Amino acid sequence: MINNNTLDENMETLNYDEAVKLVKAEVERALVKSPFIIREYLSHLALTQGKYIRATSVIVAAQDGNGYVHSDAVKAAGVIELIHLASLVHDDIIDNADIRRGKPTLQNKYGKRTAVICGDYLLSLALKMASEANDKNRGTEIDFPDYISRICLGELEQHINNLNLNLSIFQYLKIISGKTAALFEASFFAGAAVLKVSDEELRNYKQIGYYIGMIFQLSDDCIDFDTSADIANKPVQSDYEQGVITLPLIHAFQNLEEFKQKAEKAKITREEINQAIMKTGGLAFTKGLIKRYYDKAMHRINELEINEEKKTKIIFILNKAARIQ
Amino acid sequence: MINNNTLDENMETLNYDEAVKLVKAEVERALVKSPFIIREYLSHLALTQGKYIRATSVIVAAQDGNGYVHSDAVKAAGVIELIHLASLVHDDIIDNADIRRGKPTLQNKYGKRTAVICGDYLLSLALKMASEANDKNRGTEIDFPDYISRICLGELEQHINNLNLNLSIFQYLKIISGKTAALFEASFFAGAAVLKVSDEELRNYKQIGYYIGMIFQLSDDCIDFDTSADIANKPVQSDYEQGVITLPLIHAFQNLEEFKQKAEKAKITREEINQAIMKTGGLAFTKGLIKRYYDKAMHRINELEINEEKKTKIIFILNKAARIQ
Numbered sequence: 001m002i003n004n005n006t007l008d009e010n011m012e013t014l015n016y017d018e019a020v021k022l023v024k025a026e027v028e029r030a031l032v033k034s035p036f037i038i039r040e041y042l043s044h045l046a047l048t049q050g051k052y053i054r055a056t057s058v059i060v061a062a063q064d065g066n067g068y069v070h071s072d073a074v075k076a077a078g079v080i081e082l083i084h085l086a087s088l089v090h091d092d093i094i095d096n097a098d099i100r101r102g103k104p105t106l107q108n109k110y111g112k113r114t115a116v117i118c119g120d121y122l123l124s125l126a127l128k129m130a131s132e133a134n135d136k137n138r139g140t141e142i143d144f145p146d147y148i149s150r151i152c153l154g155e156l157e158q159h160i161n162n163l164n165l166n167l168s169i170f171q172y173l174k175i176i177s178g179k180t181a182a183l184f185e186a187s188f189f190a191g192a193a194v195l196k197v198s199d200e201e202l203r204n205y206k207q208i209g210y211y212i213g214m215i216f217q218l219s220d221d222c223i224d225f226d227t228s229a230d231i232a233n234k235p236v237q238s239d240y241e242q243g244v245i246t247l248p249l250i251h252a253f254q255n256l257e258e259f260k261q262k263a264e265k266a267k268i269t270r271e272e273i274n275q276a277i278m279k280t281g282g283l284a285f286t287k288g289l290i291k292r293y294y295d296k297a298m299h300r301i302n303e304l305e306i307n308e309e310k311k312t313k314i315i316f317i318l319n320k321a322a323r324i325q
Numbered sequence: 326m327i328n329n330n331t332l333d334e335n336m337e338t339l340n341y342d343e344a345v346k347l348v349k350a351e352v353e354r355a356l357v358k359s360p361f362i363i364r365e366y367l368s369h370l371a372l373t374q375g376k377y378i379r380a381t382s383v384i385v386a387a388q389d390g391n392g393y394v395h396s397d398a399v400k401a402a403g404v405i406e407l408i409h410l411a412s413l414v415h416d417d418i419i420d421n422a423d424i425r426r427g428k429p430t431l432q433n434k435y436g437k438r439t440a441v442i443c444g445d446y447l448l449s450l451a452l453k454m455a456s457e458a459n460d461k462n463r464g465t466e467i468d469f470p471d472y473i474s475r476i477c478l479g480e481l482e483q484h485i486n487n488l489n490l491n492l493s494i495f496q497y498l499k500i501i502s503g504k505t506a507a508l509f510e511a512s513f514f515a516g517a518a519v520l521k522v523s524d525e526e527l528r529n530y531k532q533i534g535y536y537i538g539m540i541f542q543l544s545d546d547c548i549d550f551d552t553s554a555d556i557a558n559k560p561v562q563s564d565y566e567q568g569v570i571t572l573p574l575i576h577a578f579q580n581l582e583e584f585k586q587k588a589e590k591a592k593i594t595r596e597e598i599n600q601a602i603m604k605t606g607g608l609a610f611t612k613g614l615i616k617r618y619y620d621k622a623m624h625r626i627n628e629l630e631i632n633e634e635k636k637t638k639i640i641f642i643l644n645k646a647a648r649i650q
Binding site (some may be wrong): 035116117159 | 411418437438442444446448449450451452455469470471473474477480481482485
């Protein structure tokens with residue numbers, strides 16, 4: 001069905017593997033076909049591409065009863081991956097991050113100025129791609145700028161609460177619902193919108209995406225503290241060293257008064273943090289919350305009017321987000 | 326016709342004054358109605374609002390034979406002002422600027438992190454507003470993300486050529502055509518698109534906007550070196566102190582070899598720069614180029630199928646860009 005790695009205007013339906021392959025080709029085409037001056041920076045980014053979990057979510061959600069996907073879903077998945085890339089580039093500026101996915105970050109390699117502009121450029125690429133969908137009635141149902149706003153608000157709230165030892169669980173969940181869950185919600189939303197499902201079904205897809213996003217972030221938070229995990233896979237700087245207070249630590253602060261008092265007075269070490277989290281059961285608490293989101297997601301997945309093959313694929317993404325593989 | 330300062334969904338046509346007033350109200354509404362967390366930052370920005378020359382361009386270009394304007398032009402003007410605000414916020418990070426329009430910049434008052442996020446948020450607000458135009462067939466003719474790309478590329482090219490003493494006139498004009506002229510072009514384009522003019526007429530409007538943008542930037546460049554200008558109106562830091570080489574200085578480097586050699590070896594003072602520019606006639610040279618763009622713009626304005634009142638308004642904007650008032 002495919003002769004080369006580009007999206008043929010006349011080709012409307014694709015099978016799952018073709019679609020996933022084409023998303024990568026679409027994103028790389030957008031990055032590599034950029035004007036010369038920006039290409040160097042963006043091919044560097046393309047090299048450090050992630051696992052495309054968001055793009056895969058769009059494609060899976062867009063699969064029809066026969067397993068086929070409309071080509072507009074490929075565009076939508078490309079849009080979401082580009083928004084994600086843009087947010088990574090700007091996040092690295094905010095976090096002063098030097099390494100991402102084992103490669104030097106844009107802000108590290110080319111400076112903050114370049115990274116600010118490249119992030120903006122990626123956003124504009126994303127929204128240009130959003131306007132390229134062949135069937136306007138499919139693509140326009142999702143308001144991408146609104147999702148970008150939600151991501152910004154989550155990030156801003158996180159930044160404002162940097163080193164806030166009194167951050168509540170509720171506040172934290174609100175932060176990650178913007179910072180991370182919004183784009184997962186958008187992924188399932190975009191896929192289901194291409195499929196033109198009923199409003200009720202669409203709400204289910206959105207909610208599943210949202211829960212998967214929450215699970216993805218909370219599982220990430222656990223890795224930061226999981227002493228059993230391979231040390232090589234840990235980030236160079238822990239969240240706390242960046243001033244980011246995540247759920248296991250919030251739980252420790254709430255349940256170990258002397259630990260919080262110590263943190264208020266002086267800088268606490270990673271060792272002390274790990275001990276406090278172990279003592280208070282911060283990881284088990286977070287995993288309990290992950291389990292609740294997992295069950296909610298599963299409940300919604302069972303409500304979808306889909307065949308077993310598609311259900312298996314959605315559950316695979318859910319498990320990937322929960323790091324159960 | 327208007328009871329309050331908000332855009333009534335049912336109200337399609339406005340006169341010029343109403344429309345200009347409503348653009349400001351629309352932008353302020355977007356800024357002020359933002360969620361609590363971001364409002365504080367954005368109301369600070371709203372306080373330092375500029376002269377709305379781009380918004381005025383949209384409204385003037387959108388005026389019909391009776392001087393009326395479709396309400397979609399108000400939305401388009403709001404979009405362009407928000408894109409402009411976003412670019413200012415990110416520019417200030419890039420330039421390390423502390424003061425803008427007499428007020429502390431966002432990056433100065435709240436830090437670079439906040440400014441990166443707020444700029445992204447403003448872009449998303451702009452593109453959300455773009456999708457709010459009532460008559461989709463009017464608004465969608467202009468590809469706002471594409472204009473954002475062009476601005477980014479101009480800024481990136483400027484950044485890469487920071488302190489490049491061999492920057493050519495051609496390269497410089499390419500930089501400012503993205504950095505500044507693109508958004509002026511978009512302004513006239515957006516206005517004319519709302520008016521639904523013919524393709525040929527639309528090309529004229531776009532070109533007029535482009536020329537006005539070039540004139541606006543080149544005139545700005547002159548102010549930086551104009552020793553006759555009131556010192557109080559000068560920026561705290563000159564372009565050169567930021568590493569930005571503008572046209573009068575490029576001309577001086579090209580025509581005064583010993584001056585360029587000196588600049589290659591050591592930091593040159595503002596006094597030395599002013600003298601070199603005076604000696605080589607850098608300001609007269611730049612003003613000559615402004616005059617050429619001015620004549621080109623005037624030629625296109627005379628080709629427009631418009632009445633005298635509208636022509637006068639466009640020439641007023643042209644003169645404002647050229648600082649002839």
